[in-house]
Amino acid sequence: MKNRLRVLRAEREWSQADLAERLEVSRQSVNAIETGKYDPSLPLAFRIARLFESSIEAIFTDEV
Amino acid sequence: MTSLQKNPAMRRYYSRFVSTMSAYLVLLLFVTWYFHRYHPHGLFAYILAVLPSIPGLGFMVAVGLYLAEEIDEFQRNLMIQALLWALGGVLVFASVWGSLETYVHIRHIQYSYAFFVFWICYGISIPFLQRKYR
Numbered sequence: 001m002k003n004r005l006r007v008l009r010a011e012r013e014w015s016q017a018d019l020a021e022r023l024e025v026s027r028q029s030v031n032a033i034e035t036g037k038y039d040p041s042l043p044l045a046f047r048i049a050r051l052f053e054s055s056i057e058a059i060f061t062d063e064v
Numbered sequence: 065m066t067s068l069q070k071n072p073a074m075r076r077y078y079s080r081f082v083s084t085m086s087a088y089l090v091l092l093l094f095v096t097w098y099f100h101r102y103h104p105h106g107l108f109a110y111i112l113a114v115l116p117s118i119p120g121l122g123f124m125v126a127v128g129l130y131l132a133e134e135i136d137e138f139q140r141n142l143m144i145q146a147l148l149w150a151l152g153g154v155l156v157f158a159s160v161w162g163s164l165e166t167y168v169h170i171r172h173i174q175y176s177y178a179f180f181v182f183w184i185c186y187g188i189s190i191p192f193l194q195r196k197y198r
Contacts, residue, residue, distance in 0.1 A: 026071070029138035032197045038138055 084122035153185025
């Protein structure tokens with residue numbers, strides 16, 4: 001699943017560690033999601049969407 | 065699971081793991097020494113013989129508690145993957161060794177070795193998983 005996490009993070013000048021801290025997950029988790037190696041659960045996807053004040057569909061796309 | 069992320073759940077897991085490992089080693093050495101020296105028998109011997117396996121259950125409890133307490137779903141997922149690799153390793157090892165015992169009569173090994181094989185496979189899988197998700 002592709003996503004715009006890296007772009008959204010860059011817009012706010014957040015490092016992966018910054019985002020990880022805000023989401024209360026590990027930096028490794030953020031990296032795995034960002035690179036598409038791990039698809040977050042629905043609750044985590046909602047947390048990400050809320051943090052970026054966006055919708056899940058605007059951040060994640062089901063393209064492979 | 066990673067040494068990388070020392071969150072509270074992981075710290076508690078390591079602490080429980082070290083405690084149970086220490087208990088296991090102490091009990092194993094004690095029971096081995098006791099059997100060699102006193103040759104116990106009857107019900108007492110049975111009870112004594114299973115003593116070292118109790119911390120083995122403790123390992124499983126430590127893993128179960130970690131999976132219940134870990135709030136980072138990705139880290140939980142990594143632990144589950146490592147456990148599956150370990151389980152697969154034990155099954156493959158048992159299958160290969162069992163066939164070798166049956167057909168070419170190599171030395172029989174104790175079932176308790178499965179415990180070591182499980183944790184060795186678990187330990188080997190961690191760096192590979194860390195590398196995969198680096």
